[in-house]
Amino acid sequence: MTRHVLVPTDGSPLARQALRYALREFPDADITVLHVVDLFEPTYGEHQGFEPTYEHMMGSAEWYEATERVTDAILGAARDLAADYDREVATDSDIGDVDRIVLSYADEEDVDHIVLGAHGREGADRPFFGSVADTVARRASVPVTLVR
Numbered sequence: 001m002t003r004h005v006l007v008p009t010d011g012s013p014l015a016r017q018a019l020r021y022a023l024r025e026f027p028d029a030d031i032t033v034l035h036v037v038d039l040f041e042p043t044y045g046e047h048q049g050f051e052p053t054y055e056h057m058m059g060s061a062e063w064y065e066a067t068e069r070v071t072d073a074i075l076g077a078a079r080d081l082a083a084d085y086d087r088e089v090a091t092d093s094d095i096g097d098v099d100r101i102v103l104s105y106a107d108e109e110d111v112d113h114i115v116l117g118a119h120g121r122e123g124a125d126r127p128f129f130g131s132v133a134d135t136v137a138r139r140a141s142v143p144v145t146l147v148r
Contacts, residue, residue: 002029006111006145007089008102008132009035011074018147019078022115024087025145029113030090031080034105038093061109067095099135106142116147 005026008014022031039058075091082089094101106114118133137144 002026002112002113003008003117004109004111005031005104005113006102006109007031007033007076007078008098008114008116008136009033009074010038011035011070012111012117014119014147016081016117017075018115019081019089021145021147022043022087023082024124025115031082031087032090032092032109032111033075033082034102035071035074035091036092036098036101037093038043038098039096074081090147098132099116101138102132103139106140111139111142113145114140115145118148 005022007015007022008018009019019031019033022029071093075093077123078089078091092105094105102114104118105111114136116133116136118137137146
């Protein structure tokens with residue numbers, strides 16, 4: 001029986017779909033929504049209304065404030081979505097390499113299932129799923145459900 005589900009999120013529609021899936025399919029499990037600020041994504045936050053500029057250089061006070069606003073919005077939306085299902089979710093966030101943090105979090109926090117959104121990719125030079133989903137699916141020590 002699944003006791004603790006991790007749902008990594010970037011706030012995208014696909015990530016929200018993954019959370020909906022987890023809320024429906026694991027009604028008795030604790031669910032943690034994890035948002036990781038991706039240091040290697042130059043367009044981080046653009047889909048949340050944050051447009052990085054020179055003043056928002058990584059590591060600056062403005063950058064931390066902006067990423068905190070984006071993270072708060074993403075996790076707030078996750079809590080609101082859970083409330084639509086009469087559920088509560090735990091939320092957490094971190095900054096760094098998304099793949100590494102998701103995998104470490106799952107191991108360290110006694111997660112026994114991961115649910116995440118995955119974009120289907122085409123072409124021989126691309127992984128079948130997005131790079132984060134591909135890495136997590138291949139390296140996780142627990143079952144992973146990819147939602148498309």
